[in-house]
Amino acid sequence: MKKHILVIPGDGIGPEVTAWGKAVLEQIASQYGHEFTYDEALMGHAGIEATGNPLPDETLEKAKASDAILFGAIGHIKYDNDPSAKVRPEQGLLKIRKELGLYANLRPIMLFDELLDASSLKPAVLRGTDILFFRELTGDVYFGEKSRSEDRNTASDLMIYHRYEVERIAHKAYQAAQARSKRLCSVDKANVLESSRLWREVVQEIAKQYPDVETEHMFIDNAAMQLVKNPKKFDVVLTANLFGDILTDEASQIAGSMGMLASASVGDGTGFFEPIHGSAHDIAGQDKANPLASILSVALMLEISFGLKDEAKRITTAIDHVLKAGYRTGDIADTLTQPDKILGTKAMGEMVLQ
Amino acid sequence: MKKHILVIPGDGIGPEVTAWGKAVLEQIASQYGHEFTYDEALMGHAGIEATGNPLPDETLEKAKASDAILFGAIGHIKYDNDPSAKVRPEQGLLKIRKELGLYANLRPIMLFDELLDASSLKPAVLRGTDILFFRELTGDVYFGEKSRSEDRNTASDLMIYHRYEVERIAHKAYQAAQARSKRLCSVDKANVLESSRLWREVVQEIAKQYPDVETEHMFIDNAAMQLVKNPKKFDVVLTANLFGDILTDEASQIAGSMGMLASASVGDGTGFFEPIHGSAHDIAGQDKANPLASILSVALMLEISFGLKDEAKRITTAIDHVLKAGYRTGDIADTLTQPDKILGTKAMGEMVLQ
Numbered sequence: 001m002k003k004h005i006l007v008i009p010g011d012g013i014g015p016e017v018t019a020w021g022k023a024v025l026e027q028i029a030s031q032y033g034h035e036f037t038y039d040e041a042l043m044g045h046a047g048i049e050a051t052g053n054p055l056p057d058e059t060l061e062k063a064k065a066s067d068a069i070l071f072g073a074i075g076h077i078k079y080d081n082d083p084s085a086k087v088r089p090e091q092g093l094l095k096i097r098k099e100l101g102l103y104a105n106l107r108p109i110m111l112f113d114e115l116l117d118a119s120s121l122k123p124a125v126l127r128g129t130d131i132l133f134f135r136e137l138t139g140d141v142y143f144g145e146k147s148r149s150e151d152r153n154t155a156s157d158l159m160i161y162h163r164y165e166v167e168r169i170a171h172k173a174y175q176a177a178q179a180r181s182k183r184l185c186s187v188d189k190a191n192v193l194e195s196s197r198l199w200r201e202v203v204q205e206i207a208k209q210y211p212d213v214e215t216e217h218m219f220i221d222n223a224a225m226q227l228v229k230n231p232k233k234f235d236v237v238l239t240a241n242l243f244g245d246i247l248t249d250e251a252s253q254i255a256g257s258m259g260m261l262a263s264a265s266v267g268d269g270t271g272f273f274e275p276i277h278g279s280a281h282d283i284a285g286q287d288k289a290n291p292l293a294s295i296l297s298v299a300l301m302l303e304i305s306f307g308l309k310d311e312a313k314r315i316t317t318a319i320d321h322v323l324k325a326g327y328r329t330g331d332i333a334d335t336l337t338q339p340d341k342i343l344g345t346k347a348m349g350e351m352v353l354q
Numbered sequence: 355m356k357k358h359i360l361v362i363p364g365d366g367i368g369p370e371v372t373a374w375g376k377a378v379l380e381q382i383a384s385q386y387g388h389e390f391t392y393d394e395a396l397m398g399h400a401g402i403e404a405t406g407n408p409l410p411d412e413t414l415e416k417a418k419a420s421d422a423i424l425f426g427a428i429g430h431i432k433y434d435n436d437p438s439a440k441v442r443p444e445q446g447l448l449k450i451r452k453e454l455g456l457y458a459n460l461r462p463i464m465l466f467d468e469l470l471d472a473s474s475l476k477p478a479v480l481r482g483t484d485i486l487f488f489r490e491l492t493g494d495v496y497f498g499e500k501s502r503s504e505d506r507n508t509a510s511d512l513m514i515y516h517r518y519e520v521e522r523i524a525h526k527a528y529q530a531a532q533a534r535s536k537r538l539c540s541v542d543k544a545n546v547l548e549s550s551r552l553w554r555e556v557v558q559e560i561a562k563q564y565p566d567v568e569t570e571h572m573f574i575d576n577a578a579m580q581l582v583k584n585p586k587k588f589d590v591v592l593t594a595n596l597f598g599d600i601l602t603d604e605a606s607q608i609a610g611s612m613g614m615l616a617s618a619s620v621g622d623g624t625g626f627f628e629p630i631h632g633s634a635h636d637i638a639g640q641d642k643a644n645p646l647a648s649i650l651s652v653a654l655m656l657e658i659s660f661g662l663k664d665e666a667k668r669i670t671t672a673i674d675h676v677l678k679a680g681y682r683t684g685d686i687a688d689t690l691t692q693p694d695k696i697l698g699t700k701a702m703g704e705m706v707l708q
């Protein structure tokens with residue numbers, strides 16, 4: 001198989017972890033006889049530094065020409081504490097999602113048995129959890145009109161949904177539910193929000209087309225609670241952009257660490273694969289970051305964009321072996337980890353390659 | 355002390371649990387020689403059934419004339435699955451918050467040692483957690499303009515904040531932080547939302563007036579994650595209406611059950627006290643509901659609205675005793691609970707009175 005992959009390392013720990021995602025891609029290509037070609041581009045703070053633009057035109061062109069994109073992380077502390085900054089790294093990520101029509105963000109919550117103890121939740125609560133989030137990614141209050149009054153004392157963002165936006169992601173989520181355990185939970189705040197009432201109406205309609213899938217509707221506050229109380233309750237979770245942002249980060253604790261979670265954004269064309277962790281500037285460049293989420297992003301790419309299931313499985317199996325052998329990065333280590341088995345980014349990356 | 359208290363039982367389990375809150379008030383009054391007078395009024399589904407209005411005029415008048423309000427719960431499953439219903443129970447709650455100027459919702463996350471095991475989080479993660487949430491309650495996407503296009507295919511809600519709204523709750527939160535451990539975490543989504551950027555700007559300004567308090571700003575997705583990972587990290591948490599709704603429900607799992615959490619809404623005039631749990635129609639009228647959150651709401655009323663600290667302490671001590679003696683309602687029982695110590699609503703209420 002011939003594929004062209006764009007690598008966008010981004011900010012903070014992005015470059016370090018993405019290097020290992022790419023290394024794994026290269027190894028898979030040579031082992032399975034695929035021909036993967038690569039290009040690289042800038043985004044986020046890195047884009048601003050080089051060109052003044054968080055999403056340089058060149059990056060967008062390269063992205064459109066690619067079969068899949070491996071992305072690292074975005075963001076810089078400098079902007080976080082300056083609410084009045086006009087140009088911000090995150091704009092690059094939001095714009096590329098919109099421009100590439102990446103309306104469906106898939107976030108599987110994978111549980112490696114070996115990491116059950118790394119979570120703050122009790123193993124008995126966790127065991128058996130397997131959730132697949134479908135987060136809408138190109139609508140909602142993220143993209144609705146923003147405004148600031150002239151005296152700067154009033155600020156607003158429009159939370160808005162169109163029927164077609166809900167329909168297309170609902171179909172994707174229901175199809176996934178059919179291929180899994182046939183349960184879908186749609187999360188909204190329909191008791192308060194008009195946009196959530198539209199969301200619920202549309203999901204209720206689409207549900208009729210998938211009579212074999214059992215649908216539940218839940219309010220976001222309740223969902224945030226149930227996810228801690230009894231995560232096993234959930235299978236496919238379908239939700240809006242903002243609620244999905246919150247719930248999936250919360251759910252990352254189920255997997256022991258954000259350092260273990262990958263996500264796939266798909267839609268009209270090329271697919272976009274990234275760890276759900278952020279740029280973590282506090283540990284950037286220190287060989288401390290966990291490269292597994294980037295490597296798992298590559299597994300998602302192989303499976304979802306290229307349909308290469310065996311190759312994807314090969315990667316998750318390799319990770320499983322490394323974890324079973326007791327190796328950990330700092331974020332997933334616990335009191336039982338042998339000190340000499342706590343690895344840096346490079347050592348962990350190499351361990352997975354072997 | 356002479357006080358006039360309005361009791362609004364509301365929907366579902368509201369009447370059952372509120373009865374015990376009121377019984378505790380009566381006992382405190384007689385023990386400490388206070389003169390509490392009571393009135394009762396309808397709201398929510400109960401208001402709609404009786405008058406067609408989720409907040410009957412009479413209820414609002416009585417509320418304005420009261421020194422404090424004890425509220426039960428709101429909501430009915432019938433409306434939840436009918437996104438097109440025009441009149442909804444929740445409108446009553448939202449309207450009374452707005453009409454009474456209840457802009458600050460205080461939600462303390464209290465940890466009873468005895469309940470450490472009832473949580474899905476590990477006891478070691480929980481122990482020592484003590485969080486006080488300040489949730490803004492009369493602004494945000496809850497009250498911004500809602501709209502639905504004529505073809506009904508587009509729906510929106512305006513997420514909007516005015517400077518004065520952020521200022522007044524920020525002051526309350528900082529004052530509370532000064533009286534506690536002098537740490538405040540403000541939660542927003544300033545990397546994406548303009549309303550959050552205003553929020554962060556204003557909090558940064560107010561922070562300067564409280565130099566003895568250490569301020570941290572956190573994105574909502576990260577906060578939702580950290581709350582599970584390391585709840586001890588938080589002390590006073592200040593946040594907007596929607597984010598507060600989500601975070602406090604999530605945090606309820608820290609206390610073992612929503613059945614244990616009370617909240618106080620304060621602002622321009624009378625105070626409003628309610629359990630954070632909902633109407634729980636599935637167990638309504640079955641003598642199963644946990645009355646402790648309503649009783650704890652009464653403790654908050656005595657302390658916050660009437661300044662009666664000893665009386666409030668008397669209540670939490672009584673609850674502590676009952677829990678220490680091994681008594682539980684179903685929601686907070688675990689495998690170690692003796693079956694004959696699992697109590698219904700009434701038995702638990704009486705146990706606390708004793």
Ligand SMILES: CC(C)[C@H](C(=O)O)[C@@H](O)C(=O)O
Pocket residue numbers: 074075090093245545546575
């Ligand atoms: C960086 C930020 C804009 C982004 C989001 O909120 O979507 C991130 O939190 C994510 O979840 O991908």
Ligand SMILES: CC(C)[C@H](C(=O)O)[C@@H](O)C(=O)O
Pocket residue numbers: 191192221428429444447599
């Ligand atoms: C019932 C609902 C409108 C309400 C809210 O969202 O504010 C509830 O969840 C709460 O937290 O008090």
